[in-house]
Amino acid sequence: MNYKGKPMVGRYEQVELFSKAEYRRRLDGIRRVMKEQEVECALFLEPGEETYDHWLTGRRYLDLIIVPETGEATGVCLGELNEALCDDPDETDFGRYILQKKPDPLCEGVKIIGHASDRYLAGIIASGNPRRIGLVLPVNMNAFLYDEIVKALPGVEFADISIPVAIFRSVKSGEEMYAVRQSRNIQMKVMEALPQILRLGRTIGEMQWEISNLLTELGTTGVRNGNIHYNGPMDAPLDGPMNAFGDHKLQIGDRISALFEVPGPGHQVIAFERHYSIGEPSKGYRESVENAIRVHEFAVSQMKPNGISLAQIAVKTRKYANTLGLELRESLGWNWMHGMGAFFYDQYSLEDYTEDLPLQEGIMLHCHPLIYRNFPELGPNVREGIHLVNTYRIGPDGAEDLVGMPKDLIVLYA
Amino acid sequence: MEAIQKNRIGRVLELMREKNVDAVLVSACYLGNLDAWLLGKEGMPLHLPYNRNNLCFVDRDGAVTEYCAREPHPTDWGKFPLITEAELGLGGRRLGLVNPTYLKKVVRDDLQAKYDLEFVDISDEFHLLKTKKTPEEIEGVERAAALFDRVFTAIPLLLTGERTEREIAVALRNRLREMNAECEDLQTSSMLTMTSSRDGERAASEPIEWPGRRVTYGDRINIQVNGFMPGGFAAALGRTYVLGEPSEETAGYWNLAVQAQSLIAEKAKPGATVAQLMTAFRTEILEPAGLVPDTGNQIYGIGTGVFEAPRNVDSTRDLPLEEGMTLVIAPKIVPEGKDPYCCCDVFVVTADGARRLSRTGRGLCVLD
Structure with a gap:
């Protein structure tokens, strides 16, 4: 981690990995999209939801980003108080906030302002007199902002x-892939240390604290999702919710999984999960992990920039799982293939508005098809889900593994 | 918590009667942690900004239901029923809106089409319901303040070994995590403000290059945390630390910061306003010392939210204080070009002035 010469964000929070040229590339790219879509202004509504705020401005906790056809874009801070009570709610005063500090000069071409009134924001939007406004995540449009825009721009169209x-x-750009590798390196260090951390007699809770602390110390930030899970004994499903076993002491015969999907510096995320057997694995456990890997590898083998979409890969993967006598979990909201990078959930994504798009070279995909392990000796309907998580970049010939760690079951204390 | 919640709902029902509204819809629940306030939740708040889809609906009987404004985003933790698919039992009535600027168009249009509603903005009055605390709520804030006291006892352990500011921040957050003061995004549950500079010298200019400033012997360090604790309440605490013998200047300014806090606390009696307290701070402390006032937040309410009314940065500064209000009192002494001095604690307003709920000593923290 040699970041010499790079500035810190928020004084001590994180190192800034992206250059001003990279932020400019993103803004210019958005403007190219705007031109293609024939819109003269773009509004990113609740941009934090898919981390467009951080990606476009280097700053988290924005309510809105306004990108006019030319000139400076505007990022609007999340309101931390009912700002209508402020003397001048349109005045930018970062002293008002607790969470949000004065912006760092990370990128050029974007101005950050306080949470101004809807009328004031509509004035900024209307200043270039756009005839057509492009909306990113339009379902997040706020009612009274919409009213003010329409009032300020009669006849305006939205797309x-x-x-x-x-x-x-x-x-992903070169700088983004560099940041993704930093996230991978941080998480890999902790994953590789698990044989030392997973010690007999320690509770799951204690080991989880250690992992969380290590991930933070090594430079992860934002929403942290780096967990170990106790999955029960070798040949019986977990008897209760996964998070109810913090006091369980690690012992021979346990099944453990470690799933890390944590943003590194630059808030770039990569995710992977591996399975651990504490002591010699049972035949059933080993087979279930092998089946999860087999189905995972099949889905990954389909990820090519050849016109196929995530929805089509999901159909093929279901058929493949069925040929193995396995059932694939499919339910609304189970987005088992999705983009990753600026956040642990990016587009493209199964079960979302990009599931029918043909894959293209240069995107990152996270993959975790879930199959079931049955326990017929315990009852006809007793089963549990198991998946294996890994992240890939789509290259010209197919998926390239960005993690580089064997997927096999890891056996400790045998 | 049941009694606390019942009391809160009673206050909401009274407001509904005053404003002649039949129900209340709260958007952007994170503002003041309103879902926790209405439902008496004791856990840590949901992490921002990925859970801004949830709404709280209070019906005419005071029953509170959580809804989603639209299909939950895959990253939303609160996956509640869609309000647009719910039967709210409204019709030709007045609906009170809290945080109306965050009301989604899809929700507004749907409600209007279904119920022919009249929308009434009751946001300001609703937020003000939270200002006065019951004895049980004060106990809750006091418990949170006590947990902050415990966390701060570990700070001397962290200010050793020439660590960088980032390493100190991480170590402190890890301590907070060990106290279960964590939501998924630690930065939004424990809001840390830290500066460090050579004692007596100018503040470092930002941004600072990686790996950040290394804290060494002879430095003055400010650490303040505003945040949530398990139990449903927030607290705040801030102190200045000096590694080695403090300069005369630092000893003097710190005493001034403590004096300022004491002065404000003494005057924070029922009937006084935050504006008057800030004026007293300016005229009795800052001007005699030749110092310029800082415009940032320095006196503000605390409860289920970290930053509630009344506060010095908005019009609630003119609200007369009442017995039972809980306040953060954190007046800032800012010598030109230098890091500030700020003694930050949680107080409750009583007839005799504000009583400090935090128990951490207010002396300058000198570490050797």
Whole structure:
């Protein structure tokens, strides 16, 4: 981690990995999309939801980003108080906030302002007199902002530009891939240390604290999702919810999984999961992990920039699982293939508005098809889900493994 | 918590009667942690900004239901029923809106089409319901303050070994995590403000290059945390630390910061306003010392939210204080070009002035 010469964000929070040229590339790219979509202004509504705020401005906790056709874009801070009570709610005063500090000069071409009134924001939007406004995540449009825009710009048209914007962002730049590798390196150090951390007699809770602390110390930030899970004894499903076993002491015969999907510096995320057997694994456990890997590898083998979509890969993977006598979990909201990078959930994504887009070279995909392990000796309907998580970049010939760690079951204390 | 919640709902029902509204819809629940306030939740708040889809609906009987404004985003933790698919039992009535600027168009249009509603902005009055605390709520804030006291006892352990500011921040957050003061995004549950500079010298200019400033012997360090604790309440605490013998200047300014806090606390009696307290701070402490006032937040309410009314940065500064209000009192002494001095504690307003709930000593923290 040699980041010499790079500035810190928020004084001590994180190192800034992206250059001003990289932020400019993103803003210019959005403007190209706007031109193609024939919109003169773009509004990113609740941009934090898919981390467009951080990606476009280097700053978290924004309510809105306004990108006019030319000139400076505007990022609007999340309101931390009912700002209508402020003397001048339109005045930018970062002293008002607890969470949000004065912005660092990370990128050029974007101005950050306080949470101004809807009328004031509509004035900024209307200043270029756009005839057509592109909306990113239009379902997040606030009612009274909409009213003010329509009042300020009678006859204005709106267009949903979420998909073309997502397509542009999904292809990672060199700087983004560098940041992704930093996230991978941090998490890999902790994953590789698990044989030392997973010690007999320690509770799951104690080991989880250690892992969380290590991930933070090594430079992860934001929403942290780096966990170990106790999955029960070798040949019986877990008797209760996964998070109810913090006091369980690690012992021979336990099944453990470690799933890390944590943003590194630059908030770039990569995710992977591996399975651990504490002591010699049972035949059933070993087979279940092998089946999860087999189905995972099949889905990954389909990820090519040849016109196929995530929805089509999901159909093929279901058929493949069935040929092995396995059932694939499919339910609404189970997005088992999705983009990753600026957040632990990016587009493209199964079960979302990009699931039918053909894959393209340069995007990152997270993959975790879930199959079931049956326990017929315990009852006809007793089963549990198991998956294996890994992250890939789509290259010209197919998926390239960005993690580089064997997927096999890891056996400790045998 | 049941009694606390019942009391809160009673206050909401009274407001509904005053404003002649039949129900209340709260958007952007994170503002003041309103879902926790309405439902008496004791856990840590959901992490921002990925859970801004949830709404709280209070019906005419005071029953509170959580909804999603639209299909939950895959990253939303609160996956509640869609309000647009719910039967709210409204019709031709007045609906009170809290945080109306965050009301989604899809929700507004749907409610209007279904119920022919009249929308009434009751946001300011609703937020003000939270200002006065019951004895049980004060106990809750006091418990949170006590947990902050415990966390701060570990700070001398962290200010050793020439660590960088980032390493100190991480170590402190890890201590907070060990106290279960964690939501998924630690930065939004424990809001840390830290500066360090050579004692008596100018503040470091930002941004600072990686790996950040290394804290060494002879430095003055400010650490303040505003945040949530398990139990449903927030607290705040801030102190200045000096590694080695403090300069005369630092000893003097710290005493001034403590004096300022004491002065404000003494005057924080029922009927006084935050504006008057800030004026007293300016005229009795800052001007005699030749110092310029800082415009940031320095006196503000605390409860289920970290930053509630009344506060010095908005019009609630003119609200008369009442017995039972809980306040953060953190006046800032800012010598030109230098890091500030700020003694930050949680207080409750009583007839005799504000009583400090935090128990951490207010002396300058000198570490050797």
